[in-house]
Amino acid sequence: MDNAGGSQVPRQVVERIGEYLTAYNVQLGASYEVSASAGQKLQEVTHRMARFIHASRMEEVVVGPSTTLLLRILSICLSRQWRAGDEVIVTNSDHEANVSCWMDLREKGIVVKIWKLNPDTLEFDLDDLRGLLTERTRLVAMVHASNILGTINPVREVAEVVHAAGALLCVDGVAYAPHRPVDVQAFGADFYVFSTYKVYGPHLSILYGRYELLRELDGINHYFIGKEQVPYKLQPGNFNFELTYGLQGVLDYFEALQAHHAGPVFELIAAHEESLAETLLAYLRTVPEIRIIGRKDSHRDRRVPTISFVHDRYRSSDIATHVDPHRIGIRFGDFYAKKLIQDHGLEAKDGVVRVSLVHYNTLQEVEALIGVFRGMF
Numbered sequence: 001m002d003n004a005g006g007s008q009v010p011r012q013v014v015e016r017i018g019e020y021l022t023a024y025n026v027q028l029g030a031s032y033e034v035s036a037s038a039g040q041k042l043q044e045v046t047h048r049m050a051r052f053i054h055a056s057r058m059e060e061v062v063v064g065p066s067t068t069l070l071l072r073i074l075s076i077c078l079s080r081q082w083r084a085g086d087e088v089i090v091t092n093s094d095h096e097a098n099v100s101c102w103m104d105l106r107e108k109g110i111v112v113k114i115w116k117l118n119p120d121t122l123e124f125d126l127d128d129l130r131g132l133l134t135e136r137t138r139l140v141a142m143v144h145a146s147n148i149l150g151t152i153n154p155v156r157e158v159a160e161v162v163h164a165a166g167a168l169l170c171v172d173g174v175a176y177a178p179h180r181p182v183d184v185q186a187f188g189a190d191f192y193v194f195s196t197y198k199v200y201g202p203h204l205s206i207l208y209g210r211y212e213l214l215r216e217l218d219g220i221n222h223y224f225i226g227k228e229q230v231p232y233k234l235q236p237g238n239f240n241f242e243l244t245y246g247l248q249g250v251l252d253y254f255e256a257l258q259a260h261h262a263g264p265v266f267e268l269i270a271a272h273e274e275s276l277a278e279t280l281l282a283y284l285r286t287v288p289e290i291r292i293i294g295r296k297d298s299h300r301d302r303r304v305p306t307i308s309f310v311h312d313r314y315r316s317s318d319i320a321t322h323v324d325p326h327r328i329g330i331r332f333g334d335f336y337a338k339k340l341i342q343d344h345g346l347e348a349k350d351g352v353v354r355v356s357l358v359h360y361n362t363l364q365e366v367e368a369l370i371g372v373f374r375g376m377f
């Protein structure tokens with residue numbers, strides 16, 4: 001139940017990584033046959049990944065070792081064309097991966113503003129964003145689903161507001177992608193990033209960028225890797241071939257799930273997750289000393305089953321460590337969403353207790369956790 005930290009991988013992922021290492025493990029770009037077929041195999045994965053996230057072309061898929069590093073690369077490359085006095089807006093709900101890299105641009109004279117959650121509802125107000133946007137705003141960086149609150153933010157509506165102001169939108173989809181389909185065209189964000197190790201895959205990350213924007217970016221690769229080399233100019237060094245190939249296993253897995261259940265896989269996942277979330281939230285709502293940090297309802301359109309809370313009498317660390325001996329993995333802390341924890345006075349509690357569920361969790365598991373909570377509260 002620490003899936004927002006990282007998920008388990010299906011057998012298909014392990015097999016695909018093994019297949020690459022045993023059959024294609026050579027350097028790319030050479031004239032011999034295995035090198036050419038290894039390159040071909042990796043192109044196929046990128047094609048499939050582009051289709052999976054509904055990108056319009058495979059060059060829009062940038063592979064990197066982590067979301068934190070890909071966003072750092074993006075911030076460096078984008079800001080090369082910005083001037084002192086240009087502005088960026090970040091939120092106080094994001095993981096630091098989509099905050100620090102923008103904050104650090106203050107060294108170059110970029111002005112950074114913070115779009116804050118409404119402290120009563122813990123939701124964003126679009127009018128607050130409108131009040132922060134100016135003709136100097138270059139980019140808004142926000143999270144699709146908070147890795148603490150689980151709340152799904154209205155990215156499409158935000159994109160419209162941001163684009164009307166002439167700015168770009170960069171969305172951290174890390175806590176959203178394990179739960180709902182990623183459709184970058186429907187979302188309307190200019191950049192969208194997620195970590196595949198939380199989407200049942202290996203430790204990699206995918207950054208989507210609109211092709212016209214990526215093409216215009218200055219790269220971060222060697223001087224002879226030209227601007228037109230999208231996405232290679234944003235992938236310095238050899239990327240991890242075997243893990244990239246392993247991503248096929250995630251796509252194989254979703255296809256197998258779909259075939260087995262004969263239905264749209266993410267609708268099934270959303271329905272199951274909603275019932276898991278409702279079971280836990282229904283219990284948490286009955287305990288007067290518990291404050292749910294995030295939405296109290298389980299509606300699949302409004303939240304993912306990443307559920308956080310604090311207790312009046314216990315520190316969050318006491319609760320998580322009490323659960324450990326029952327061989328159920330939950331977690332406490334700030335989960336690097338530092339500003340959310342600090343701005344809402346949750347540091348003194350050692351952050352929140354977070355139970356982060358995904359589709360392979362069962363109702364019985366959630367009930368077992370509730371049983372442990374009942375014994376404590």
Ligand SMILES: Cc1ncc(COP(=O)(O)O)c(C=O)c1O
Nearest residue numbers: 066067068095097147174175195
């Ligand atoms: C919402 C969110 N964004 C970004 C990250 C960072 O991802 P990575 O470890 O791939 O840099 C995390 C990791 O926990 C996260 O939960």
